[in-house]
Amino acid sequence: MSKGLKVAVIGGGSSYTPELIEGFIKRYHELPVEELYLVDIEKGREKLTIVGDLAKRMFDKAGIPIKLRITLDRREAIKGADFVITQIRVGLLEARARDEHIPLRYNCIGQETTGTGGLAKALRTIPVVLDICKDIEELAPDATLLNFTNPAGILTEAVLKHTNVKTIGLCNIPIGTKMQIAKLCKTDASNVFIEMAGINHLNWTTKVVVGGKDITNEVLSKASGETGLTMKNVPDFGWEQSFLEALGALPCAYHRYFYMKETMLEEQLEAVKTKGTRATIVQKVESELFELYKDQSLDSKPPQLQERGGAYYSEAALDLISSIYNNRGDIQTVNVMNNGIISCLPDDVSVEVNCVIDAQGAHPIQLTAPIPPQIRGLLQVVKAYEELAVKAGVTGDYEAAIQALTIHPLVGSVNLAKQIVDDIIEENKSYLPQFEKKAHQTN
Structure with a gap:
């Protein structure tokens, strides 16, 4: 690519956007972005304006000549784009709160992307993302869509x-896992290679190499009981050493919902009585962030953004864009079509695996070892749900x-599944056009 890049960010009014802006500033020497479009919907107009003003101040301070465009016209943003980034939340945080509360009524875990909450979010978001893709097919057929929107694997x-x-x-x-392992091993992340296998938010680190030496067993030993190997929105209860050694891999933070189901549910039920669900906490954090963003003297990403839970978001996004643009051929862990990489899953499903990233996109790398049964069983069931x-x-x-939730390990009952799906449809009517006939039947 020789011309300046055009990048469109769908959901530009997100509180995460300053993280992304910081990334474009740091990478400008390798990513000559000419135009950056931040686009949102009418309901997000105020936040988009606030974020857009902050982004402009950040670019001005850095002396970066990126033409920043703020718009509600999605088609204008997408037309001729080289990269389209989606970071949307259909139904806003109010919908997330419902997603977390519905399953708790039935003593099931309520989480944004895992299980019931993930299904509700997927049902609302899939039609919107497919509509965005129609615009991309028409207006930017050569563009690469980078989807950050959860549940990322399903979308x-x-x-x-x-x-x-x-x-x-x-x-x-x-x-984030790579950074945490580097910290655990007291080394720079550039010295760390990890092999990951699984699907989004159900991914296992099956191999860790530091300085050319396989130290997987050492890391599993160090990780047992270790705090910090988690995400902002997932409580950290630690892992038992014997469990990790028998598993033979390091689970990601979201595995706690499966491997520690009773503990996680108990923690959620207790939290909802006092501080509320994670959505309540995020609403407070977001409100505080946007008050900060309004400050005309603020011209950099505030440190409080770390509380939002998007650590390394910018780094992951810009690493990927830069590797495609510069034809780097380096290795990153992303979501792509399986095509036989994980042999126990269908070819046409999305998986999260190591890929070589070059100008043609992401090319999955064959795993160094077969998936063992203690991983395979859970992986196959949750992928079938997806x-x-x-x-x-x-x-x-x-x-x-209903079948999706019936087989999901966090529900696992047809009676519960039916009640939960009915609640999802009833409480998300305006966001579920594909279920319109069913919604009429339940009235």
Whole structure:
């Protein structure tokens, strides 16, 4: 690529955007972005204006000649773009709060992307993302879509199966895990190589190499009981050493919902009585962040943004864009179509694995060892849930939604699944056009 880049950020009014802006400033020498469009919907106009003003101050302070465009016109933003980044929340944080509360009514874990909450969010978001993809197909057919929107694996799979858009799903957990392991081993992250295998938010680190030496067993020993190997929105209860050694891999933070189900549920039920769900906390953090962003003297990313939980978000996004633009051929862990990389899963599903990143996109690397049964069992079940979630999200198939939750380890009951799906549909009517017929039937 020789011309200056055009990048469109869908959901530009997000509180995460200053993190992204900082990344574009730091990488300008390797990523000559000419135009950066921040686009949002009418409901997000005020936040978009606040974030856009802060972004302009950040660019001005850095002396970076990126033309910043703030708009509610998505098609204008997408037209001719080289990269489109999606970081949207359909239904805003109010919908997230519902996603977390609905399952708790039935003594099931309420979490934004895992289980019931993930299904609700996927059902609302899939139609919007597919609509965005129609614009990309028409107005920027050569663009690469980088999807940061959760549940990232499900949305990436929907795009891969139902559009012609070049897409890569992205999450900050892989890069965060690498940074945490580097800290654990008291070394620089550049010295660390990790092999990851699984799906988004259900990913295992199966191999750790530092300075050319395989130290996987040492890391598993050090990680047992270690605090800090988690994310902002996932409580850290530690792992038992014997469990990690038998598993033979380091689970990601979200595995706690599966491996420590009773403890996590108990923590949530207790928290909802006092401080509320994670959505309540995030609403407070967001409110405080936007008050900071309004300050006309602020011209850099505030440190309080770390409380939002998006650590290394910018680094993950800009690493990927730079490697594609500069044809680097380096290795990153992203969400792509399986195509036989994980042999126990279908070829046409999304997986989160190590990939070589070059000008043609992301190319999955064959795993160095087969998936053992203690990982395979959970992986296959949750992937089947995701396949059904995609079907329900695209077509409005009510029975597919029920089947999805019936087999999910955090629900696992057809009676519960039906009640929860009915609640999801009832409380998200305006966001579920694909379920319109079912919504009328339940009235």
